[in-house]
Amino acid sequence: MSERTSNRIFDIxxxxxxxxxxxxxxxxxxxxxxxxxxxxxxxTSGEVTIFPIEVxxxxxxxxxxxxxxxxxxxxxxxxxxxxxxLSLLFTIAxxxxxxxxxxxxxKTFMVIIIITMFFSGGIIPxxxxxxxxxxxxxxxxxxxxxxxxxxxxxILISFFNNIPPSLEESAEIDGSSFxxxxxxxxLPLSMPVLATxxxxxxxxxxxxxxxxxMYINNPDLYPLQLKLFQMVQNNMVSELTQMEGxxxxxxxxxxxxxxxxxxxxxxxxxxxxxxxxxxVSGVMLGAVKG
Amino acid sequence: MSKASYLKRYxxxxxxxxxxxxxxxxxxxxxxxxxxIAFKDFNLFQGIGGxxxxxxxxxxxxxxxxxxxxxxxxxxxxxxxxxxVSFPAPIILAIMLxxxxxxxxxxxxxxxxxxxxxxxxxxxxxxxYQLFGNQSGMVNGVLESLGLNPIPFLTENNxxxxxxxxxxxxxxxxxxTILYLxxxxxxxxxxFEAAEVDxxxxxxxxxxxxxxxxxxxxxxxxxxxxxxxxSIGFDRPYIIGNTAVREYSDVLSTFVYRVGLExxxxxLATVVGLFQAVVGLVFILGSNYISKKMTGNGII
Numbered sequence: 001m002s003e004r005t006s007n008r009i010f011d012i013x014x015x016x017x018x019x020x021x022x023x024x025x026x027x028x029x030x031x032x033x034x035x036x037x038x039x040x041x042x043x044t045s046g047e048v049t050i051f052p053i054e055v056x057x058x059x060x061x062x063x064x065x066x067x068x069x070x071x072x073x074x075x076x077x078x079x080x081x082x083x084x085x086l087s088l089l090f091t092i093a094x095x096x097x098x099x100x101x102x103x104x105x106x107k108t109f110m111v112i113i114i115i116t117m118f119f120s121g122g123i124i125p126x127x128x129x130x131x132x133x134x135x136x137x138x139x140x141x142x143x144x145x146x147x148x149x150x151x152x153x154x155i156l157i158s159f160f161n162n163i164p165p166s167l168e169e170s171a172e173i174d175g176s177s178f179x180x181x182x183x184x185x186x187l188p189l190s191m192p193v194l195a196t197x198x199x200x201x202x203x204x205x206x207x208x209x210x211x212x213x214m215y216i217n218n219p220d221l222y223p224l225q226l227k228l229f230q231m232v233q234n235n236m237v238s239e240l241t242q243m244e245g246x247x248x249x250x251x252x253x254x255x256x257x258x259x260x261x262x263x264x265x266x267x268x269x270x271x272x273x274x275x276x277x278x279x280v281s282g283v284m285l286g287a288v289k290g
Numbered sequence: 291m292s293k294a295s296y297l298k299r300y301x302x303x304x305x306x307x308x309x310x311x312x313x314x315x316x317x318x319x320x321x322x323x324x325x326x327i328a329f330k331d332f333n334l335f336q337g338i339g340g341x342x343x344x345x346x347x348x349x350x351x352x353x354x355x356x357x358x359x360x361x362x363x364x365x366x367x368x369x370x371x372x373x374x375v376s377f378p379a380p381i382i383l384a385i386m387l388x389x390x391x392x393x394x395x396x397x398x399x400x401x402x403x404x405x406x407x408x409x410x411x412x413x414x415x416x417x418x419y420q421l422f423g424n425q426s427g428m429v430n431g432v433l434e435s436l437g438l439n440p441i442p443f444l445t446e447n448n449x450x451x452x453x454x455x456x457x458x459x460x461x462x463x464x465x466x467t468i469l470y471l472x473x474x475x476x477x478x479x480x481x482f483e484a485a486e487v488d489x490x491x492x493x494x495x496x497x498x499x500x501x502x503x504x505x506x507x508x509x510x511x512x513x514x515x516x517x518x519x520x521s522i523g524f525d526r527p528y529i530i531g532n533t534a535v536r537e538y539s540d541v542l543s544t545f546v547y548r549v550g551l552e553x554x555x556x557x558l559a560t561v562v563g564l565f566q567a568v569v570g571l572v573f574i575l576g577s578n579y580i581s582k583k584m585t586g587n588g589i590i
Contacts, residue, residue: 010492015395018386022399025406025464028417031428035420046431094310097303104296109307113314119571121321122563123543124550128327128338129320145317148310178302207410210524214551225412229529232416254426261416268408276401283468 029265036060036258043254059259068219069227069260075139076206076224077267083143083205084198090148091197095156096182117150123214130215141215142208142223149204152197155282159193160186196282199275203268224264231257328560348557349565358562361545364538368454368527369519376458377515380466381508385500387467388474389492403464411525414457418530419444422453445534454530454539473507474500510587517577521570542566 030050035043036059037052047053063069097103098110120126126145135141163186171181187194209225216222222230231252297304323338328348330341352358383403390396406414421428422443430440443453481499490498524543531539540548542562550559582588 007492010389011391014386014389015392018383018390018395018399021383021386021463022402025403025460028421028460029405032417032420044426046426046428046435049428049432090310090313093306097307100303103300103303109311112311116314116318118574119322119567120318121323121325122560122567123546124556124560124563125321125324125327127551128324128556129317132337144313147313147317178300178306182306203408207408207412209410209412209529210547214547225410228416229412232412232419232529254420257416258420261413261420265409265413269405272405272408273401276404280468 032258032261036255036262038255040253040255059253059255060263062256063259063263069263071220072222072224072227073263075221079139079142079223080202080205082139083146084202086143087147087149087152087201088194088198091153091156092182092187092194094148094153095160096178096186098157099160113150113153123210127214136215137218137221139221142205142211145211146204146208149201152200156190156193156197159190163189192278193282195275196279199271199279200282202271206268228260228264231260325560325564327557328564330557332557332560334556344557348561352558352561352565357540357545360537361540361542361562364527365520365522365541367538368541369522371451371455372458373512373515375455376462376466377512379459379463381470381504383463384467384470384474384504385496387471388500389496400464400467403467405464406461407465409461411529414461415529418453418457444530444532447535447538450531450535451538454527457526457530469507469511470504473504477503506585506587510581510585513577513581513584514574514588517574518570520566520573 027050031048034048034050034052037055037057038048039054039056042048042053094113098106100106121129130136130141130145135144167185167189168181171185176184207225208223209229212223212226213229216226234252291299327338327341329343329345330338331344331347332338332341387396387399390399419427422430424430424440424442424445427443429443433440441449443449477500482495485495485499520542522541522543524547527539527541528544528547531544543566546559546562546566549555549562578588
């Protein structure tokens with residue numbers, strides 16, 4: 001076999017495998033979309049795989065006419081935007097001073113922050129703190145505890161450190177205050193990394209579940225993930241009880257559940273491709289290094 | 291420079307820093323102060339300060355609970371199996387992506403492969419149910435139409451374990467390739483040309499050039515992953531797990547939630563949380579130390 005043919009065979013096999021893996025990543029999404037668009041009859045008879053059968057939009061109509069669902073969506077968007085903005089503000093406020101090597105106390109501050117990456121009080125003391133601060137059942141309980149991620153902070157510090165110091169120095173010689181240098185020079189140069197961090201914070205909040213489960217008891221304040229979890233859990237429970245011969249919980253129709261899953265996923269899928277080229281380099285900045 | 295003029299010059303920097311520092315003291319160090327309830331007979335009405343000290347009594351009680359050992363075993367078991375299955379996947383995938391010459395195919399593949407990383411476990415749980423449910427799941431539907439018996443993916447221990455591991459690979463394999471692909475951009479292309487002159491095949495080039503060049507990254511990530519053996523996220527085992535498979539799905543984080551917040555045994559749950567935090571700290575510092583010694587890379 002000549003070298004060219006063996007090379008070509010290698011390429012074909014390789015590309016096939018990658019394509020299969022891509023399909024493996026995509027197929028579950030395709031299935032859920034197909035279920036959300038199919039008729040209940042087709043779903044229960046097990047005909048639906050990755051193409052919708054007997055296409056109808058009923059479950060989407062139902063999701064969008066469910067006022068509790070729409071309110072939950074609006075509330076989650078508000079939470080995500082508020083968390084992202086506040087988190088960025090606090091992360092910038094921490095990162096910029098910490099890049100000034102001459103600042104007294106800088107090392108101590110770094111240690112104070114880094115310790116929290118490796119040790120935490122655990123969920124019970126965290127829960128009691130929220131309770132003592134009377135933050136249970138309020139959106140602040142979902143915004144404040146994770147306000148600054150030390151990991152994201154380190155990404156931002158390494159990015160700031162890579163900005164040529166001469167830019168800032170010349171501004172300072174011209175009499176620019178630190179705040180003006182930060183807002184006028186440093187931040188405009190940092191847009192790619194800020195976009196990355198915004199994505200990380202936003203996705204974290206959008207997907208956040210455990211804190212809502214712990215801190216929120218009022219169904220009117222349930223973020224989307226918690227609402228969704230209840231729908232999924234209902235089905236899990238009924239699946240188990242059916243096995244034991246008793247079906248107590250009402251089933252949510254499969255297509256309605258699938259439509260809700262799609263509904264909660266689409267916002268992320270919309271923002272993420274635009275930010276992809278930034279976050280890839282952002283991850284590498286924060287990655288393991290010597 | 292005198293203290294006053296130093297502060298006058300740098301006050302803006304300190305003012306900026308004060309915001310996040312207040313945050314860290316209240317929301318990160320505040321709970322650390324609360325850890326003392328592991329040593330107290332905690333009573334909600336008397337609060338942390340007012341409750342009585344009981345020394346290590348609660349620790350003794352926890353170490354006598356069978357469920358605690360089940361949760362501990364499961365934490366190690368799920369992490370270890372995850373490492374076995376999910377760790378090699380991104381390495382293989384990254385090498386395959388690296389070998390692809392077509393730019394657009396590579397880009398589209400990567401974009402799709404990263405997506406599952408951004409999907410919440412709640413949504414993955416919903417998808418898993420749709421795919422693997424006993425009655426209405428797609429996979430069992432397909433098995434049945436082929437005349438095979440359905441598999442209880444979610445309700446029996448061993449099939450559940452496979453489902454759990456499978457979702458891990460699905461969620462993280464693509465995202466994991468980023469670091470390896472970054473390491474591969476540093477490979478000297480001349481090595482490949484030299485190997486070609488010597489008549490090396492593609493597989494040989496992968497084995498003798500590509501793989502060794504990402505070996506430091508592999509070793510570092512492996513050691514650091516070993517350091518995370520006792521820390522386990524809450525969402526994945528809690529959402530994919532259920533009461534039918536609790537013998538396998540109950541891990542330290544879900545155990546703490548169940549004992550503490552569902553049954554209100556704050557002291558016992560804090561003990562388990564503290565145990566996990568301390569053992570986790572030892573593991574992570576240990577693995578970081580080993581990683582630095584062996585490869586010069588670490589996280590601190």
